[in-house]
Amino acid sequence: MRSGVTDICLRLLLGLCLLLISLALWAADDDSSSGSAVTVLTLEQPSDPPPALGTNPERTYSFGVVPQQAATRLAAMWVPLLQRLETLSGVPLKFATAKDIPTFEEGLAAGRYDFAYMNPFHFVVFNAAPGYRALARDRDQRIKGIMVVAKDAPFVALEDLANQDLVFPAPGAFAASILTRAELERRGIPFQTRFVASHDSVYLNVAGGHFAAGGGIGRTLEAVNPEVREQLRLLWESPGFTPHAIAVSPQVPERDAQAVGQAFLALADAAPELLKDAALGPLTLAKDGDWDDIRALDVDRLRRLSQMPAP
Numbered sequence: 062m063r064s065g066v067t068d069i070c071l072r073l074l075l076g077l078c079l080l081l082i083s084l085a086l087w088a089a090d091d092d093s094s095s096g097s098a099v100t101v102l103t104l105e106q107p108s109d110p111p112p113a114l115g116t117n118p119e120r121t122y123s124f125g126v127v128p129q130q131a132a133t134r135l136a137a138m139w140v141p142l143l144q145r146l147e148t149l150s151g152v153p154l155k156f157a158t159a160k161d162i163p164t165f166e167e168g169l170a171a172g173r174y175d176f177a178y179m180n181p182f183h184f185v186v187f188n189a190a191p192g193y194r195a196l197a198r199d200r201d202q203r204i205k206g207i208m209v210v211a212k213d214a215p216f217v218a219l220e221d222l223a224n225q226d227l228v229f230p231a232p233g234a235f236a237a238s239i240l241t242r243a244e245l246e247r248r249g250i251p252f253q254t255r256f257v258a259s260h261d262s263v264y265l266n267v268a269g270g271h272f273a274a275g276g277g278i279g280r281t282l283e284a285v286n287p288e289v290r291e292q293l294r295l296l297w298e299s300p301g302f303t304p305h306a307i308a309v310s311p312q313v314p315e316r317d318a319q320a321v322g323q324a325f326l327a328l329a330d331a332a333p334e335l336l337k338d339a340a341l342g343p344l345t346l347a348k349d350g351d352w353d354d355i356r357a358l359d360v361d362r363l364r365r366l367s368q369m370p371a372p
Contacts, residue, residue, distance in 0.1 A: 121153040122313060125174030127165055127183070127305070128158045129230065129237075129260045129281050142328070142335040149324035149331065152317050161258045162231035166369060169193070175310050176321060180204075181355045182235035182363055184306035188349055193308040195352070196322045200345040203301025206240035207282065209267055209293045210274045219250060219297050225273035226253045230260050232368035234276070235355075237263070239366045240299045241276035261285055268292035280340045303352050307344070322346055 124143055126135050135158050143154045157174060159165035168174055169183060172191040179187065181204060187193045208227075210216050222245070229238035237260060245252055255272065257263055260281035267275040268289050274296060282290060307325060309318040328336050329343040336342065355363075 121155050122175035122317070123157045123173070124154045125157045125159070125165065125168060125177040125179075127177075127179050128160070128162060128258075129234070129278075130284070131259060131261060132158050132160070134261075138339045142332075142339050145328065145332050145335055146321060146324045149327050150317075150320040152320050152324075154321070162233055166233055172310055172312065175313050176318075177308050177310075178305055179308060180233075180235040180305050181303055181352055182233065182239060182367060184308055184352050185355045185360065186364075186369065188308070188352075192311040193306075194311065194318070195306055195347040195349045196309045196318060197307040197325045197344045198347040198351060199304045199341060200343045202280075202304050202342055204236045204278060204280075204304040205301050206236035206238075206244075206299040207277050207279060207295055208241055208274050208297040209264065209277060209282065210296045211267060211270060212292050212294045214273070214294070216274065216296060219245060219248060222252055222274050222296075223250050224252065226255060228255045228257055228263050228266050228272040228275040230258070230263050230276065231256055232366065234260075235363075235367075236278045236299065236302070237276040237281075239363050240302075241297075242366055243362065244297070244299065261289075264289050264293060284340055302354050306347065306352065 124139075126139050128135065130138075136156055140156050143156055146152075147154050154176070159168055165179075166183065169177060169179060169187045170191070172193075176196070177193065179193075184193065184195065188195070208219065208222075216222060227245075229241065231238060233239070238256075242254065257266060260277050263275035263277055264282065264285045266272050279298075282293070282295075307322075309321070325344045326346065333343075336344070
């Protein structure tokens, strides 16, 4: 009897020892796993971001881009650039555009965009009201209107387009539409006007033989699908003017505006490939007076051609 009790006690003691050993091993393994998880998490953390220059990180600012091309194409060009600008400036930015240029103009007139990339005539109009301020512009380039025709078309001069159907991206497209039509009018060349949604649509329609010629600018012609571009020929080019403006709404605090402006300048060294992908060159800070060459034109005539109502 005593031997049986002793045997039972020994078994209980052995079981208790095994349980204690198991608990100790489990605890050691759990500590090791926790340490590993912390190490991995630490390694996966991004490096410290640059100090934020902006003052309002809780608000995301809209950045409107004039819809010279399809929205999906513009997003591919601009979203990576805006993401890098946000990192450099500490100012949250969100890409925005519109279905066409007239709708974009309505947004500018209403002050709907906090920042915007707009054509020179847009800047002159919307600088006056609602008061967009110049922030930056291309440092080296000048904007020129162009007229393109099909590669095998018989036209060799603007006068050859008399009484032809011509296509333009929108009434308010400064170089592609306003400058080109103003030149045709100046020369007394009669023509029929048709409008489409974008520069790309102009090039597609001319290459497809639907119109005798169309208006555009060199930058968008270079950016269009090479198969389309190879079917076109440059017929005429205007003199150069101050290019598109990167502008800021008067509702944006000055420090946030300047942080974004400085970040644009920094892209020339930090990410020149993003500028190139957005069809931009190195930028410079701008002032409202940089577009006085546009103001020196017949603004009333430009407004008539743009079909934008007077403020």
